[in-house]
Amino acid sequence: MPARPRGRIRERAPRPSSSPEVVFEGRGYWRGKISALEIGVDEEGIITQVGRNVRGGRRVDLGERLMLPSALDLHVHFRDPGPPGSPESFASGTKSAALGGISAVVDMPNTVPPTTTPERVIDKIARIQAHAQIDVIPFAALRPDTNVARLARVASGFKLYLAPTTGDLGVDTGTDVGELLREAAATGLPVHVHAEDPRKFNPRDQPRETDAWDRSRPEIAEISALEKLRDHPAGMRLHVAHVTSAGAARLARELGASSEATPHHLLLSTSLFGNSFQKVNPPLRAESTRKALWETFRDGLVPMVASDHAPHSLSLKEAPFPEAPSGMPGVETLFPLLLETVRRGDLELSRLIHAACRNPALHLDLPRGRLEKGCEANFLAVDFRVRRKIRAKDLSTLCGWTPFEGREAVFPLEHYLLGKRIVDDGEFVGGVRGRSLRVAPLLPKKSPHLPGSPPVRAP
Numbered sequence: 001m002p003a004r005p006r007g008r009i010r011e012r013a014p015r016p017s018s019s020p021e022v023v024f025e026g027r028g029y030w031r032g033k034i035s036a037l038e039i040g041v042d043e044e045g046i047i048t049q050v051g052r053n054v055r056g057g058r059r060v061d062l063g064e065r066l067m068l069p070s071a072l073d074l075h076v077h078f079r080d081p082g083p084p085g086s087p088e089s090f091a092s093g094t095k096s097a098a099l100g101g102i103s104a105v106v107d108m109p110n111t112v113p114p115t116t117t118p119e120r121v122i123d124k125i126a127r128i129q130a131h132a133q134i135d136v137i138p139f140a141a142l143r144p145d146t147n148v149a150r151l152a153r154v155a156s157g158f159k160l161y162l163a164p165t166t167g168d169l170g171v172d173t174g175t176d177v178g179e180l181l182r183e184a185a186a187t188g189l190p191v192h193v194h195a196e197d198p199r200k201f202n203p204r205d206q207p208r209e210t211d212a213w214d215r216s217r218p219e220i221a222e223i224s225a226l227e228k229l230r231d232h233p234a235g236m237r238l239h240v241a242h243v244t245s246a247g248a249a250r251l252a253r254e255l256g257a258s259s260e261a262t263p264h265h266l267l268l269s270t271s272l273f274g275n276s277f278q279k280v281n282p283p284l285r286a287e288s289t290r291k292a293l294w295e296t297f298r299d300g301l302v303p304m305v306a307s308d309h310a311p312h313s314l315s316l317k318e319a320p321f322p323e324a325p326s327g328m329p330g331v332e333t334l335f336p337l338l339l340e341t342v343r344r345g346d347l348e349l350s351r352l353i354h355a356a357c358r359n360p361a362l363h364l365d366l367p368r369g370r371l372e373k374g375c376e377a378n379f380l381a382v383d384f385r386v387r388r389k390i391r392a393k394d395l396s397t398l399c400g401w402t403p404f405e406g407r408e409a410v411f412p413l414e415h416y417l418l419g420k421r422i423v424d425d426g427e428f429v430g431g432v433r434g435r436s437l438r439v440a441p442l443l444p445k446k447s448p449h450l451p452g453s454p455p456v457r458a459p
């Protein structure tokens with residue numbers, strides 16, 4: 001058995017309260033409110049004190065900029081190792097994430113080769129440690145042919161694909177899903193599910209635009225796949241990736257699973273003109289379904305948001321609809337797009353902070369996503385008056401396109417990772433090494449439901 005990978009483990013003993021090395025001062029989101037705020041940070045990048053009159057340390061005045069916790073994206077595909085010609089890697093993807101206000105990502109296992117053995121997880125950890133500029137949490141594939149217990153010694157969680165999609169990790173429709181979930185539950189690690197049931201697909205539909213793509217992989221396929229999860233062990237950390245409808249979100253909740261929605265399912269819908277750049281699994285839905293999903297998310301019933309960043313190259317996506325791969329990039333625009341919805345008054349700031357920062361961190365039990373003593377000082381400085389239109393040419397992701405071209409967004413002006421500035425005035429400066437984070441097993445989890453939050457409006 002190879003050596004256990006290095007990386008942060010949750011077993012950090014409570015720290016004695018030490019005097020901070022640096023104190024950030026200005027305004028910030030703290031305990032559900034925006035107020036004058038000071039954050040003391042020690043030399044290891046841990047928050048020692050939050051509030052007012054924090055004494056000691058060098059002072060950094062953030063002026064009018066608002067301090068918010070940085071986000072954790074539960075769902076990216078950085079394709080490292082990737083197929084030849086893949087435009088993304090840990091180096092480029094993590095830089096892109098940093099610019100979008102994200103300080104940690106969960107990287108999915110449908111790489112080439114796929115993350116199906118401990119050796120491949122260890123190879124991924126080495127790549128992360130060599131190239132990542134923010135923290136990365138590697139997941140492994142959950143399949144009947146994988147050694148779940150061995151994988152659990154090195155991976156931080158599992159992805160279960162109930163349908164074929166990029167990477168060919170989908171399990172057969174005859175698979176005993178309950179048995180797979182019991183095996184995974186015994187490890188105490190989270191299991192994220194791509195929930196679509198291929199038996200409910202309509203292959204005769206010959207999709208050539210997004211309306212038909214939606215009909216060919218309809219919402220009922222999602223509901224049917226979720227029903228297969230009913231028989232999961234109580235208390236396991238079960239999470240449903242990319243719910244596309246209010247019905248799917250409600251069913252996930254009823255099953256005792258947490259869930260995430262993507263910005264593309266929250267903000268984009270199908271049309272007769274929706275081309276292969278809008279092709280994604282599960283598909284975009286009709287405008288009425290999108291609206292209902294947005295309302296469910298806005299009301300706090302979808303506890304988390306994640307990008308499902310899938311950086312296919314321009315040339316692959318320019319192929320005719322039937323041949324083009326499914327998926328769209330989004331790690332860099334996830335938080336800025338939703339900050340813009342907050343600025344417009346369509347979403348409470350507290351909802352966004354819970355969905356993008358706090359709840360993903362609680363789900364993985366990591367000390368981040370909150371500006372609280374003992375948490376890592378991973379935070380942003382944001383000015384809601386500084387907006388810009390999203391342009392593919394301005395983004396850092398190497399795939400060269402975005403489904404959100406021309407949309408307004410609020411990009412963070414500064415990003416601090418462990419108290420060190422990695423984005424300055426909207427430019428990536430880096431200088432902090434990303435870590436491969438290890439999620440510790442939790443057995444059993446009391447309640448997978450994450451609490452809601454009181455409303456707070458953006459200033």
Ligand SMILES: [Zn+2]
Binds near residue numbers: 075077
């Ligand atoms: Zn995905």
